[in-house]
Amino acid sequence: xxxxTNNALGWMLDEVLKxxxxxxxxxxxxxxxxxxxxxxxxxxxxxxxxxxxxxxxxISRSTAEFCGTPHTPxxxxxIEFADGYVFLVAAGExxxxxxxxxxxxxxxxxTYRMHKLVDRLGxxxxxxxxxxxxSPA
Amino acid sequence: MGSAPASEPATGEVxxxxxxxxxxxxxxxxxxxxxxxxxxxxxxxxxxxxxxxVMTEAGAIVDDLAGMTDKTTTTVAxxxxxxxxxxxxxxxxxxxxxxxxxxxLWHDMTRGALGALVLADTRRLGHSFEVMGVLEExxxxxxxxxxxxxxxxxxxxxxxxxxxxxLPETPLVRCDxxxxxxxxxxxxxxxxxxxxxxxxxxxx
Numbered sequence: 001x002x003x004x005t006n007n008a009l010g011w012m013l014d015e016v017l018k019x020x021x022x023x024x025x026x027x028x029x030x031x032x033x034x035x036x037x038x039x040x041x042x043x044x045x046x047x048x049x050x051x052x053x054x055x056x057x058x059i060s061r062s063t064a065e066f067c068g069t070p071h072t073p074x075x076x077x078x079i080e081f082a083d084g085y086v087f088l089v090a091a092g093e094x095x096x097x098x099x100x101x102x103x104x105x106x107x108x109x110x111t112y113r114m115h116k117l118v119d120r121l122g123x124x125x126x127x128x129x130x131x132x133x134x135s136p137a
Numbered sequence: 138m139g140s141a142p143a144s145e146p147a148t149g150e151v152x153x154x155x156x157x158x159x160x161x162x163x164x165x166x167x168x169x170x171x172x173x174x175x176x177x178x179x180x181x182x183x184x185x186x187x188x189x190x191v192m193t194e195a196g197a198i199v200d201d202l203a204g205m206t207d208k209t210t211t212t213v214a215x216x217x218x219x220x221x222x223x224x225x226x227x228x229x230x231x232x233x234x235x236x237x238x239x240x241x242l243w244h245d246m247t248r249g250a251l252g253a254l255v256l257a258d259t260r261r262l263g264h265s266f267e268v269m270g271v272l273e274e275x276x277x278x279x280x281x282x283x284x285x286x287x288x289x290x291x292x293x294x295x296x297x298x299x300x301x302x303x304l305p306e307t308p309l310v311r312c313d314x315x316x317x318x319x320x321x322x323x324x325x326x327x328x329x330x331x332x333x334x335x336x337x338x339x340x341x
Binding site: 003004029030031032033043044047048051052054055056058059062 | 162
């Protein structure tokens with residue numbers, strides 16, 4: 001059992017949205033629970049997306065054998081829509097980071113920013129944020 | 138625990154109450170066509186996640202539809218919904234696909250889950266053994282809810298308990314997956330069972 005996210009790391013996710021065309025960002029745990037979300041996405045929507053994205057990761061990973069080696073580590077899933085993209089990458093042990101963008105985004109810039117963010121999140125997650133500051137989400 | 142179902146309607150924007158302190162992840166499992174998607178959809182206070190696809194002829198050999206004349210779609214990934222039980226406790230419901238070919242996915246979904254509700258159908262009780270077997274292998278505690286289909290035979294719960302070979306402490310209840318109140322009661326029976334196993338509710 002855990003507490004629902006207080007979105008203490010939400011401000012860090014907003015950083016990745018500085019890339020032109022980037023829309024939203026979500027940090028989720030491998031078990032499909034929402035950990036943090038960027039400022040312009042509704043919390044209920046973010047929770048539903050976190051569950052769905054955990055399924056996307058799981059299903060993506062299950063296709064490793066199709067790539068030739070069943071145990072090759074999963075790194076990223078890219079989903080393309082008519083109106084844009086969803087990028088899903090590993091964010092340390094048991095966590096994933098997802099970013100949605102418009103169709104004209106610089107894909108290299110997004111993935112670069114995402115990996116920078118994952119590095120910073122890693123540092124933040126290894127020294128947990130204080131729970132007695134600010135107000136709950 | 139004496140929890141009443143939250144009074145909010147199943148649709149519309151319902152935000153998580155600020156005081157909620159404990160989040161519990163639960164699985165809703167069961168064999169093909171037992172009503173898992175309906176159950177999660179009836180309960181969720183937010184718009185549920187659904188991953189239904191139209192069933193194709195290719196699946197007709199393995200997916201038994203006997204007695205399921207209205208079923209045209211099946212879940213291929215997962216269902217998700219959220220239910221705030223009371224001022225302290227929020228449940229996150231993850232529904233699994235029913236077919237064996239999706240088993241690797243639902244093993245992943247058990248990660249972080251505290252327990253599972255097994256939906257069962259009295260017309261095909263035997264189909265539930267495989268699911269219960271997997272849960273027992275994983276050590277995930279569960280309760281069983283009989284989804285009351287309109288044309289299903291109504292057996293006594295004791296008979297069903299014998300037929301499913303349940304442990305004496307495993308909760309067994311009836312529910313109607315289309316009905317929010319009855320489905321909430323089924324979940325509460327699971328949560329109460331989990332809490333007695335844990336001994337106390339963590340206050341963090």
